[in-house]
Amino acid sequence: MSTVLFRNRDGKLVDVPMVTASRLKNEFGTVFEQVARSGAVVITKHDTPRAVLLSYAEFEALTAPATPALDDLSERFDKLLAAMQTPEAKSGVAAAFDATPEDLGAAAVKAARTAQPR
Secondary structure (H helix, E strand, O other): OOEEEEEOOOOOEEEEEEEEHHHHHHOHHHHHHHHHHHOEEEEEEOOEEEEEEEOHHHHHHHHOOOOOOHHHHHHHHHHHHHHHOOHHHHHHHHHHHHOOHHHHHHHHHHHHHHHOOO
C-alpha cells in the first residue's frame, strides 16, 4: 500500500495510507477504524488520489482559526502597553535614548554574550 505525506494536527509529517474506493465501499468499518487511528486516509480511484477521509480531530485542527481573534490581540496589546507605562520601563527608554553609540555597542555585545549557550 502506498502512502502520501501529511502534516497532522501536531505538526508532524506523517504517512497517510491510500485506500481504493472499492475497498472503502466493501470494508467501510475497517477503513473507518483506520482513519480513527491514523487521522486520515487517501481514497483513490484508478490509482489516482481523489479524496481524503479525515478523523474529526484532524478536521477540527484544519478548520480552527490560524490567527488569533482581534479581541485576543487587543488584550495582548493592552497588557504590553501597560507594562511599558511603568516607571522602570520609562527610565529604560530614556536611558536608551540618552546613551552614546559606545554605550549601545557595549550593551549589544553584553546581550549577545549572555544569549549564546555555552
